Amino acid sequence: MTSGLLLIDKAQGWTSHDAVARTRRLAGTRKVGHAGTLDPMATGLLVLGINSSTRLLTYIVGLDKEYLATIRLGQSTTTDDAEGDELTRATPEQVAAITPAAVTTGIADLTGDISQQPSAVSAIKVDGKRAYARVRAGEDVQLPSRPVTVSEFELRSSTHRDGFLDLDVRVECASGTYIRALARDLGFSLGVGGHLTALRRTRIGPFRLENAATLEELDVAAHLISPADAATRLLPRLDLSTEQAIDLGHGKRITVLSAVQAGATGPVAAIAPNGRLVGLVEYRGDQARSLLNFPPDEPEPSESTPAS
Structure with a gap:
């Protein structure tokens, strides 16, 4: 099943729960969450997570x-x-x-x-x-x-x-x-x-209303932002070798260059050579350890929405 983020332009009168319920039907999955509600009276940007990407929502809720x-x-x-x-x-x-x-x-x-x-x-x-x-x-x-x-x-x-x-x-x-x-x-x-x-x-945060779709026009596959794209908009990026991607996927720590980790104090998006989000890591000395792994069996969308 595909994972990613969706940017929704919520209409007036809809609750955030209504938007999630509609998206569950359109995406064919129960695993849909949102990053911050909007009152029914309010309209505009609602960020939804699909499948494993719901775990990225915690990094969106607190953004400006x-x-x-x-x-x-x-x-x-x-x-x-x-x-x-x-x-x-x-x-x-x-x-x-x-x-x-x-x-x-x-x-x-x-x-x-x-x-x-x-x-x-x-x-x-x-x-x-x-x-x-x-x-x-x-x-x-x-x-x-x-x-x-x-x-x-x-x-x-x-x-x-x-x-x-x-x-x-x-x-x-x-x-x-x-x-x-x-x-x-x-x-x-x-x-x-x-x-x-x-x-x-x-x-x-980095997500803007002009890149959102209304629920009436939403094509989930066409509008989905891939986990890797979403994570690197939110967090610093670490590009992995093939061997590092395998090791992190198995829960092992990997050695990273000091230049790579300079200035990074929080979670970092670890990206495999094929562009897949392997997971989120944190640096400990000259090593990176996994905080959260993303399943390799969820295919990345072939295209994501334009960068906002």
Whole structure:
């Protein structure tokens, strides 16, 4: 069975579980996983792993991400997005009084290393139960603030509409950052409330939305990124000799040149002469030992998607 990664452009209304279930049917395998969920309201990039490549997903989950979003100023909601019930609404006069300078300052204050309280309607676990499940059960959930990094928070355009001020923004952030919380906190700082009305994920680490396929057009074989291609986008590369590939496959340590291992502190993708991903290794002195082997009986795709 073929292994690899798929880049999916998730449509609005689909859950990440829906996307996995559909891909299982298309790929003819139960072994499909994803690297980070998207809310049903959100659209955009979802990275899926097929068969043994699900083991690469752990190296994707924590990567930085990019989003395009629309923040509505003038109204707060129970979920910090458009799916929740209204909590507060500012008057049209209050919204009209928001100056461009105030928006710029508010965005700047939410850029960099900040402390953020996640939305209560999130997948964070509280005593073993998802926060959103506790909220739906009627509990008052207050999640503790935590440090996050927003490397870029760019205002692309602003529009006054129906008594609100809609901001189209681009955000680059570390994993664990909630864009809904940025919308909430920006609205709070401006004294009018805010929530998210649209969210589209455009990048996860080296993987970009323009290389993704919708589930309606997905051809698994044509869109699959091979394990070797995926691993070398994520990790440093070690090219093996035929003998080294055999030894690693049998769990043996191999000797590597010091020049090869210079600067590599984490897992390294070990690639056989035929281009197959043998496994992930770590360096110990002048040797490399296997952390994770990939089965040799899964054929590599004949072609992979273009490098992003």
